Amino acid sequence: MKRQIITIAGSLGSGKSSTARAVAAALGFRHFSSGDLFRQLAVERGESIEAMNISAEVQRDIDLKVDNLLQEMYRADEQLVIDSRMAWHWMPGSFKVFLVLDPDTAAARIFNDLQGKGRISEDATSIQEVRDSIDRRFASEQKRYAALYGVNATDLQNFDLAINTKHNDLKTVTAIVCAAYRAWHADEKGR
DSSP states (O other): OOOSEEEEEESTTSOHHHHHHHHHHHHTOEEEEHHHHHHHHHHHHTOOHHHHHHHHHHOHHHHHHHHHHHHHHHHHOOSEEEEOSSHHHHOTTSEEEEEEOOHHHHHHHHHHHHHHTOBTTBOOSSHHHHHHHHHHHHHHHHHHHHHHHSOOTTOGGGOSEEEEOSSOOHHHHHHHHHHHHHHHHHHHHTO
16 A cells, blocks of 8 residues: 655665655655664764664664664654665555665765765765775675665665656756656555
């Protein structure tokens, strides 16, 4: 059964949080970022986001905390937009979006973001340093999600919509997601 929940996953640096916030505002839905939660947990543990990913490979409690929260939100919430790598898995009746971005463009965007306002538990001195971190984080996440859940979190077959954010600005991506969600949701009502 389709729910009024949109899950937004994607490549590192693809604009998941920005898109989720904008889509939630456009639809009047609540927004939640599991990435922000993960970063906050890293700060509480005194780790960088990359170190936290490596720790999560062996310390199952890190992912369990996030997973349990996502499952509870799915049971309790409606009209929710969530940016999360794994929410699509825990929220099967959601409209599932994947944002695609190549690692070089992502590294430049993340580096610029870090220079502008920063992100908790993340810092870098060069675009190459960010790119190397992206590669390590991606490998760590792929390994974790395959081992823990038996899934490839970047397999586009898991999603209802995929958008390349390299040449689409936030306004365009938001409009595409909102239009596709409305069509998807209307299809459920028409049955």
